[in-house]
Amino acid sequence: MIIEKTASIFNKKGYTGTYLSDLTNATGLAKGSIYGNFKDKNEVAVEAFKYNYKFQSDQILQKINQKNKAIHKLLIFLNHYRTAFRPIFNNGSCAILNTAIDADDGNDLLKDEVIKTIYNWHKTIVSILKDGIKQNELENNFYVETFSYRMIAMIEGSIMLAKTLNKPEILLKNMDFLESEINRLKSE
Template sequence: MKKGEQTRQHIVQHAAPIFNTRGYSGTSIQDVLRETGLEKGGLYNHFKSKDELALESFDYAVQLLREAHKAAQQGRQGTLDRLQGIFEVTLRSAQGEILAGGCPILNVSVESDDTHPLLKEKAQQAAMSLQNFIAQVLAVGIKKGEMKPELDPEATARVLFALFEGGILLTKLHDNPAYLHDARTHMLALLKLYQQEA
């Protein structure tokens, strides 16, 4: 990797937790300069604007989530076990273990709803990607005969995604992971209704 690419990556890695914790409007270029140790000119050699840096920082945050989901699926068998892996990443994300500040999809969705259309679009894409991943897990479960064919993978994925993101929101609001654990309990109860009998 060339020095310029390394510096750009260094900036993004340090900026992403700031944006994710303080939000777009709450993050200043001075905050990023302080964290990266760069001068203003050095930063603007790599990013034309705060917008460009925020968008790339969000992409980086989402990539961290994807990598965590991929790692959490290793060695898992069966639909419910794979969904437990997705839940575990959700819990780790809510607790700031993957990136300081919690779930970047939720954070950007809440902040950028009416204020930053490009960030909102990226959050929509990331949310759809995760919903599609959940739907794929469910569809494989139906194909393998683990889940009943009347289970709708796409609709169920939307419900599970809403449960997870709502659980993250309430966990952060009340500083209590019980809300996410309740979401998992309801996820399992819902899916057990659609399990094929052995």
């Protein structure tokens, strides 16, 4: 309950911008009740990040597991952000991006969690790409690792720009561009 009620607060305000009073107000619990369940604010923040990330990733992974072709699996990521960007924006934007920036130079525990998450996302995309190559769905003359990081960077950067500038069309147009890049990987 503590994590569910505080996850969006951490995502919107960041680790340093979230105060104990935010946690007690959101949960209706006293400080002792929160810290009776968690060692410190840092531990609550890590669990809130995991919750925010899992909320998004579970939706995507569930859809990916329903597809057989690599291209269709890759497009699941794009279609998710095309259709779910408003709830993502309302929740403070992307948990990975927000937490990465917030924790980059001062919170090693959170930063390590973000790094694990990015590597997991990268590993998922690489696995899809390699499977597509193996199944002769995708060309084998491109750098899978590089493409995966570019895809992640394009999605994350597009979310940041679209949310910050209040221009969802940036995200939508970049997802269209990324879709054309994915389609260019098709084997003839």
